[in-house]
Amino acid sequence: MTEQAKVPAIRFAGFTDPWEQRKFSDMYEVNNERNTDCKLGYDRTLSIATMTFNGGNGAADDSLNSYKVIRVGDIAFEGHANKVHAYGRFVLNDAGDGLMSPRFSCLRPIVEQRYSFWKYYIPYEETMRPILVKATKSGTMMNELVPDDLMRESILVPCLAEQEAIGDCLSQLDSLITLHQRKYDKLVVFKKSMLEKMFPKDGESVPEIRFAGFTDPWEQRKLGDYVVVSTAKNADGRFNKEDVLSVSGEYGIVNQIAFQGRSFAGSSVLNYGIVNTGDIVYTKSPLNSNPYGIIKVNKGIPGIVSTLYAVYRPQDNVHTNFIQVYFEQHERMNNYMHPLVNKGAKNDMKVTAENALKGVVTFPSREEQVIISEFFDRLDSLITLHQRKLELLQNIKKSLLDKMFV
Known part of the structure; x- marks a missing residue:
């Protein structure tokens, strides 16, 4: 690989050195830490797909001590293939110390890393696909990681300072996406509520919420x-x-x-x-x-x-x-x-x-119809605006992921 190929298309000012080719064995080890003392309870069980606590999700009472302990910065392999991840993917734990099913493979970093960077880089399909082709095998329900094969593979890694800059940028973008997603979701819920409350219920002739000046029954x-x-x-x-x-x-x-x-x-x-x-x-x-x-x-x-x-x-x-x-x-x-x-x-x-x-x-007067229609037109415009902003931010993130990684 040429030196030019070892740098991403977009970089922050001040970073010019090529990314370093490093073996996984130099950065990670297999994590088999178990919850033998049961210090962590079911409320600390993590969903590997989302890295959120799911409260055990039906785990057997006598299995808690066999669960793996996954610390912040550990990466777990989630083997379900889909349109984006052909061979499964790694997911970094940034939710807090928790438990995971022993059937999942887990790796723990042995060198200093910036987790905000690896959260986005380790599941990145363009980088990981050729690695996982060699380091996974097909299982009965999902792809399975072969840790020994993975440890022989290499990946390009930037210095810690550049890791931090990239991770912070993507984290801030994610926060912005989450903000607009919440605004969009709230507007959708609000519209759903207004579609119910601004129209009469069955058997009634007036709605629960009405614009001022209208009193006649529908x-x-x-x-x-x-x-x-x-x-x-x-x-x-x-x-x-x-x-x-x-x-x-x-x-x-x-x-x-x-x-x-x-x-x-x-x-x-x-x-x-x-x-x-x-x-x-x-x-x-x-x-x-x-x-x-x-x-x-x-x-x-x-x-x-x-x-x-x-x-x-x-x-x-x-x-x-x-x-x-x-x-x-x-x-x-x-x-x-x-x-x-x-x-x-x-x-x-x-x-x-x-x-x-x-x-x-059950309809109101035409004058009231106009007022109600205009209200929902404005609400739809606001929903569309936030939807477009959300889509734009998601497209920006996708573009940055393609151009900020090698």
Whole structure:
């Protein structure tokens, strides 16, 4: 390996020396320390996959003294293969002294290290894959580490100061990711709560939470009093396969090619239904928590959908975005559609576009619909903002892992 190949693409200022090739046997030893005196209890049992305390997770009462003691800085081998880690991975313990199942292999450092660096470096697939190819064997349930083979392998290691700089950088980035993840999660939970509290419960006519100025009871009417079936077809060929739309539970109505990477349309799209901006689409396919399909509003540009979808036009007495918000709660959507739908042998929805409108909904005045819709639009924008920030930070971390390690 050339000297140039022994340095990462991105380095902190002041570090110019190549990383040193070191054998695992010069840095680690096999750790077989056992909890023979039972000083550590079940509350100190660690999940190797997450390095968090899991309280024993069903371990037998008489097995505690056979468990391995894993100290801070020790690394355990977690042998499950997945798309990211083809031969399993090492996980560094930074949670505190704990216990681990004796079936896992554990290594203990014998030289000074910066654990914040090794936490990210030791599971890094690009570095560890060629090493684990030679140091693991296939077991009955997962890959097994062969410690003697691992100890003969080498890995490139920077000096302690550079280890500390890299580890601190990635740790701070992880803290930022965790912060945005918590903000995102809180907003998602808040929205779920508002979808419940800002709409009347079954048998009631007013919601638990309401905007000031609105006091009239909500009215029970059939959905067909608010929307009508659209019969507009693409008979003149105004739209082509590039204009085909799909319905996503998370993203709403989206362009099929942009969302799924290709068109799934048939040879002709002349019989496809036209979906204008503001139209409502019911997809008669089970999706995740919606066994009877979902209802979404087209907030984008016009397009077309296959005949498997039902397309509706809003009447003047309804704010079209309110329709989507109303049916966004899974329980409300499922309770509405369940009496109207018969499921076929292939789990498809046996319901006509007209019959899907025969259920009863409880709606407020159009003015209140607008206020509620605008509230959820702003909330969705805030959720999307934090989601994008989170994705950006995760992509930055992935890029740094690729460029800060050799």
